[in-house]
Amino acid sequence: MATVDLNLPADAETLVQQGLTLAIDKPLGMTSFRVVRRMRGAFQRRYNLKKLKIGHAGTLDPLATGVLVLCVGRATKGIQQYVDSEKGYQAVLTLGAITASYDAESDIEPTGSAIPELTDELRLALIEQFSGLISQKPPIFSAVKIEGKRAYHLARKGVAVDIKAREVVIHALSIQAIQPDVWQLDILCSKGTYIRSLAHDMGQSLGCGAYLSGLVRTQVGSHHLHACHDLDAAWEAVHPGHISEE
Numbered sequence: 001m002a003t004v005d006l007n008l009p010a011d012a013e014t015l016v017q018q019g020l021t022l023a024i025d026k027p028l029g030m031t032s033f034r035v036v037r038r039m040r041g042a043f044q045r046r047y048n049l050k051k052l053k054i055g056h057a058g059t060l061d062p063l064a065t066g067v068l069v070l071c072v073g074r075a076t077k078g079i080q081q082y083v084d085s086e087k088g089y090q091a092v093l094t095l096g097a098i099t100a101s102y103d104a105e106s107d108i109e110p111t112g113s114a115i116p117e118l119t120d121e122l123r124l125a126l127i128e129q130f131s132g133l134i135s136q137k138p139p140i141f142s143a144v145k146i147e148g149k150r151a152y153h154l155a156r157k158g159v160a161v162d163i164k165a166r167e168v169v170i171h172a173l174s175i176q177a178i179q180p181d182v183w184q185l186d187i188l189c190s191k192g193t194y195i196r197s198l199a200h201d202m203g204q205s206l207g208c209g210a211y212l213s214g215l216v217r218t219q220v221g222s223h224h225l226h227a228c229h230d231l232d233a234a235w236e237a238v239h240p241g242h243i244s245e246e
Contacts (some may be wrong), residue, residue, distance in 0.1 A: 019075030059084030066217030088219030
């Protein structure tokens, strides 16, 4: 594991008063909250703090990896600028099947419908259809609130969930076929865009169905994936020589 230099403040007061922003490459299978909890624990131990404000600038689903911006101490006051910023994603779509969650976290149901070949003509048509200002419904398994309750809580209880469509902006979109039934999308979009919904809607438009089978967030504002820190390396840099406690 490579060592990293986080340019850490010398003392607790400086950390809290000046704050710190760092970008982590979120590991596969881990929740965004768990990343925050791990790093909070590391900072608290290093600086001997009982409490510390730390938050992330936009949730990544457990099955997604990539850029997760963390703001520590006073830097949490500026977290909204990252929430509002453009996001970049590399998404993998599996065609010919659908799921209730629009990704691989729920049962996969093959549609049995023919999967079209990604010709240049079809590629251009899809890019035109799904670029610019578009309307999309967030998945029912999402953190969107309905009458004060998270949609995913209601969906798991079998309650019918009707989420209103919202407008988002797709600034840039490219599509390529990895396999006949597996396509890769590179996306630059506005805040609030659900890539799961984009995958589902594209599958519906194609008539064969599709779900999101892989996702990497490549950008949050000025933070890019290539400059992100490995989580374990960041933890070690903050609290060297100790075993991470969950």
